Amino acid sequence: MIRIDNLSKTFTLHNQGSTVIPVMANAAFSVAPGECVALTGESGAGKSTLMRMIYGNYLAAGGSIRIGDTDIVTATPREILRLRRHTLGYVSQFLRVVPRVPTLDVVAEPLLATGTPAGAARAAAEALLARLNIPERLWSLSPTTFSGGEQQRVNIARGFAYAYPALLLDEPTASLDAQNRETVLRLIEEAKARGAAIVGIFHDEAARSRLCDREVDVTAFRPDRAA
Structure with missing residues (x-):
């Protein structure tokens, strides 16, 4: 490969x-x-x-x-x-995203970009964020405001959202x-x-x-x- x-x-x-x-x-x-x-x-x-x-x-x-x-x-x-x-996916050490974009959309974006229906993409993003212990109250906020550890987990969720x-x-x-x-x-x-x-x-x-x-x-x- x-x-x-x-x-x-x-x-x-x-x-x-x-x-x-x-x-x-x-x-x-x-x-x-x-x-x-x-x-x-x-x-x-x-x-x-x-x-x-x-x-x-x-x-x-x-x-x-x-x-x-x-x-x-x-x-x-x-x-x-x-x-x-x-x-080819890449999980770097640092999260780089457009400011003010909600965390849920950040994680769902790789799925949406490949044609996954919006509902399915958001459901997959929600499951990953929950699995990585990102509180649901944060999903509607931009991850640029998160702690370093939270940003890293969002980055990982984004990197693993698409297979x-x-x-x-x-x-x-x-x-x-x-x-x-x-x-x-x-x-x-x-x-x-x-x-x-x-x-x-x-x-x-x-x-x-x-x-x-x-x-x-x-x-x-x-x-x-x-x-």
């Missing part, structure tokens, strides 16, 4: 004479349907950079990132948007209490069981051990090691 081959990345420092800094080279791995792969490596090794490349936020310098039949590296913006709508065939998870259990952490772990297990291919960053070692089928150490993709 996810296949990365000979992937490389550079950053250009435009305020420093357009100096080009190579940060990744020869990255390669694949993720099958129903498999969860953890990205590991020391801080600054490139885990988040690789995730953003897979999602299409960062442009690769070379190689390929195939999600199903679509190569993110060569895809048009329209193709990437279509992929994000129907195929994406592929998922990117960036620290999905960070800062959660034991009860909500367990709920998130079960959501991820259910996604695996239905066949989602998952790439994640899990600093929670117990969660990584429970969920992940294998690990990919991105330190091996640093240019000084990948040659």
